[in-house]
Amino acid sequence: xxxxxxxxxxxxxxxxxLSIFALILVSFVACKSGEKMQSELSVxxxxxxxxxxxxxxxxxxxERKANVGDVDAALRLNEYxxxxxxxxxxxxxxxxxxxxxxxxxxxxxxxxxxxxxxxGGNCEALALYENLSRIEIEEVERNDAKRTWLTLQAKLGTCx
Numbered sequence: 001x002x003x004x005x006x007x008x009x010x011x012x013x014x015x016x017x018l019s020i021f022a023l024i025l026v027s028f029v030a031c032k033s034g035e036k037m038q039s040e041l042s043v044x045x046x047x048x049x050x051x052x053x054x055x056x057x058x059x060x061x062x063e064r065k066a067n068v069g070d071v072d073a074a075l076r077l078n079e080y081x082x083x084x085x086x087x088x089x090x091x092x093x094x095x096x097x098x099x100x101x102x103x104x105x106x107x108x109x110x111x112x113x114x115x116x117x118x119x120g121g122n123c124e125a126l127a128l129y130e131n132l133s134r135i136e137i138e139e140v141e142r143n144d145a146k147r148t149w150l151t152l153q154a155k156l157g158t159c160x
Contacts, residue, residue: 020034030033075106076100088113099128107132115152126152 098106
């Protein structure tokens with residue numbers, strides 16, 4: 001009788017053992033399919049110039065849009081010239097166009113560019129930072145603009 005009881009004991013699979021077996025099986029299958037998926041993935045890296053590059057057709061299209069007042073096109077062209085071509089001065093006319101439309105992002109970029117460039121546009125940057133410090137923007141941005149404006153004002157004195 002005892003041998004029969006032993007056999008019966010081993011034939012019985014407890015729910016815990018069954019759950020552990022199922023978990024291991026699912027993990028194995030998921031791992032194998034994950035390896036397959038991982039090997040099928042291809043990763044490509046690109047540099048900043050490649051990321052912001054434009055084809056000649058894309059550039060012409062954006063130039064047409066910017067010339068009729070599309071602020072997003074103007075900002076994208078500025079990114080192209082500054083980050084892909086490496087000639088940020090060529091993007092300044094597009095920034096000015098966006099600033100005329102009241103775009104705050106363009107004001108920040110143009111003011112920063114003018115302060116950091118050798119073109120001597122600090123008085124224009126001063127005016128942009130002054131405008132940024134007065135318009136309705138987040139308090140942190142307004143304080144940054146005010147601080148930069150005051151620093152530039154102290155450095156430059158008065159502008160014509």
